[in-house]
Amino acid sequence: AQSVTQLGSHVSVSEGALVLLRCNYSSSVPPYLFWYVQYPNQGLQLLLKYTSAATLVKGINGFEAEFKKSETSFHLTKPSAHMSDAAEYFCAVDGGGYNKLIFGAGTRLAVHP
Amino acid sequence: KAGVTQTPRYLIKTRGQQVTLSCSPISGHRSVSWYQQTPGQGLQFLFEYFSETQRNKGNFPGRFSGRQFSNSRSEMNVSTLELGDSALYLCASSLEALRETQYFGPGTRLLVL
Secondary structure, three states: OOOOEEEEEEEEEEEOOOEEEEEEEEEEOOOEEEEEEOOOOEEEEEEEEEOOOOOOOOOHHEEEEEEEEOOOOEEEEEEOHHHHHHHEEEEEOOOOOOOOOOOOOOOOEEEEE | OOOOOOEEEEEOOOOOEEEEEEEEHHHHHHHHEEEEEOOOEEEEEEEEEEEEEEEEEEOOOOOOEEEEOOOOOEEEEEOOOHHOOOEEEEEEEEEEOEEEEEEOOOOOOEEOO
């Protein structure tokens, strides 16, 4: 069965610092992996998606993630944090079957001046 | 292209009542999935519809049901509401193929008193 673990429910960084949000997955089939962001009182916005085409995936707003099969990881990074990056971030794996996503518990990112 | 729309955005009900939530997918998208988001359980898959047929279902009681219309719009219904049904209900749409990217609406926040 597919599952996702996000390490760290809260991450705090200074503006301009590196952002690293951790995600480990478990999947019985080659996974499709996603990162979504949720701003307060809003739905989920897709940041990026891994579909096995390339291990380094670039997304919107300067985010990227690297798929590492040996580590079963799909960590999200951004070189320089902006105040506007403060939000909750969710890693998800395709849950098998029809269009079912399995989400991690989420990581709330705080960005300090 | 307009995004996924959900109505209403906010809803207050009392225990024992029933509620119907509506979702209009992105034009051309024929798959609609529903998710429940709560602080305790996180994001959980409810069900997915395609071409008016439920193709996938999560682990929720039968009080939770849905349907899809010929224009791909979808509704979900919760009968005999319980306090624990208070949540943000998110709808997502995608193209008909499997493992397509899901695009989320802003959600309907349901409060059960």
